[in-house]
Amino acid sequence: xxxxxxxKVPFKTLIKKHPNGSLERKIFIGNTEVDYxxxxxxxxxxxxxxxxxxxxxxxxxxxxxxxxxxxxxxxxVTYEEVLKATKTGWI
Numbered sequence: 001x002x003x004x005x006x007x008k009v010p011f012k013t014l015i016k017k018h019p020n021g022s023l024e025r026k027i028f029i030g031n032t033e034v035d036y037x038x039x040x041x042x043x044x045x046x047x048x049x050x051x052x053x054x055x056x057x058x059x060x061x062x063x064x065x066x067x068x069x070x071x072x073x074x075x076x077v078t079y080e081e082v083l084k085a086t087k088t089g090w091i
Contacts, residue, residue, distance in 0.1 A: 006075065011085035029072045029091060036068045 009030045018024050027034040038061060047054045066079045069091070077091065085091035 008090040011091040
């Protein structure tokens, strides 16, 4: 399975206007919108607790996001693969 070629699918990000007027970044893998968001207020509150908390939260966000993308794809991907996909348009 190691030599098995992975079928790449389109990966794109779009800025869309939310019904409340705010702008949101939406991520699409193929035709599927990735249902993922960050509670910015909670994140900012946690940052006030110090750099150790901020780093732990960022690591948790990265891990959870990579897991969400993996779930949509049906295969395991790393955050590095997601970053590459934002540049190439394929994951």
